[in-house]
Structures are given as C-alpha cells and as structure tokens.
Amino acid sequence: MELDEMKLAWQALGRQLERQNALNQQLFRDSRMGKLRRGLRPLIWGQALQMTIGVLLVVVAAAFWAGHRDVARLVVCGLLVHAYGLLLIAFAARVLYLVQRIDPAAPVVAIQRQLADLRAWRVRVEAPVNLVLGCFVWIPVLWMNLAWYGVDLWSPGFMSWAVSSGLAGLAACMLVVWLMRRAGLARRVEDSSAGRSVQKAEAVLEEIARFERE
Structure with missing residues (x-):
C-alpha cells in the first residue's frame, strides 16, 4: 500500500512539474x-513613412505632368516620378502585409x-x-524640380552626363556588393538588406526555439 501511495505521489509530482514547465515556457514565449x-515597430514606422513619401510624390508628380502637357519630355519626366511614387507605396504595402501576417500564436517554425x-x-x-532605381531616379526628380x-x-x-553618372553609380554599388560576397560577407549584405528589425525578430525566435529544445 505504501508503494502504491509513493507511486501516486510521484505521478502527482510529475504532473505538477510538467504544468510548471509548460507555464514557464508560455511565460518565456509571451515575453x-x-x-x-x-522590435518590428521601427520597420512598420519606416514603411509608413515610405508610403507617405510615395503619396506625396504621386500627388506632386501628377500635378506636374498635368500642368506641362504641352511639353512631351516634361510629361515623361513627371510620369517617371509618378511611377516611382506608386512603386514606393506598393513596396511599403507589401512589407506591411508580410509583417501583419506574422502570427505570434503560431508555432515557432511557422513564424x-x-x-x-x-x-x-x-x-x-x-x-x-x-539599388537600380536609386541610381537613376534622381534625374527626373531634379529635372522636375528645376522645371x-x-x-x-x-x-x-x-x-x-546624367545617364553616365547613373550607370557609374550602379556599377560602383554592384562592385561593392560583389567584393563583399567574394570576401565572405554575403550574409552581412543580406542582413543589411533585410534590416535590423528582421534580424532582431529572427534572433528572438531562435531564443524561443532554443529554450523549448532545452
């Protein structure tokens, strides 16, 4: 009888330890x-700012090319800036969507x-x-502002001169990226492109995964 009581006591203690461990894991995960x-908030704020800049570019560029419809080259210039503004909005919206779909309640692997x-x-x-557009978009922006x-x-x-400058800038950027990859710094290039917010989020998830394995 004493042996049976001891077994029950050990089973109860085991269940209590399991509940405590599960609670600790949940508290750690929640924190x-x-x-x-x-950590993702700076990325969200940055994309909101980018979207605002994109909207401003669209509005200003639309007013510009609509007011210079008699000069074809200025219309093209305004449309290029207009398109760039729309691209900024689309890229920001895409990033915000990808951030929004991250489900904190999902398993770590899914996140x-x-x-x-x-x-x-x-x-x-x-x-x-x-990278590519940044080397050339300054041309229509400068042209539009002076116009x-x-x-x-x-x-x-x-x-x-402008196109040659853009090509030279693009070649220089590509050379830097190539040299960094050759030097074994490809991960650093990718991390820089992904942004600090994404890196921090990845580090947090690795922390959770390591804690759950242990």
Missing part, C-alpha cells in the same frame, strides 16, 4: 513575442517561415530594385 513585436518570406522579399526584390522654376534641363549633353 519574447512582446519583444519581437516591439520563422513567415519571417523568411519577409526577409526574402526585402533581400531578393526590394533591395535590388531600390517648376522654368529651367528645362533638356539637352543631349545633360542627358548623356
């Missing part, structure tokens, strides 16, 4: 998930996959497109 959400989708978008799509004051930059000499 880290709060940290993850806070890691969601974060991987966000990283892939920023590294493989957003960063290359921004407001009656200065038309159109000339073969200016266009040749």
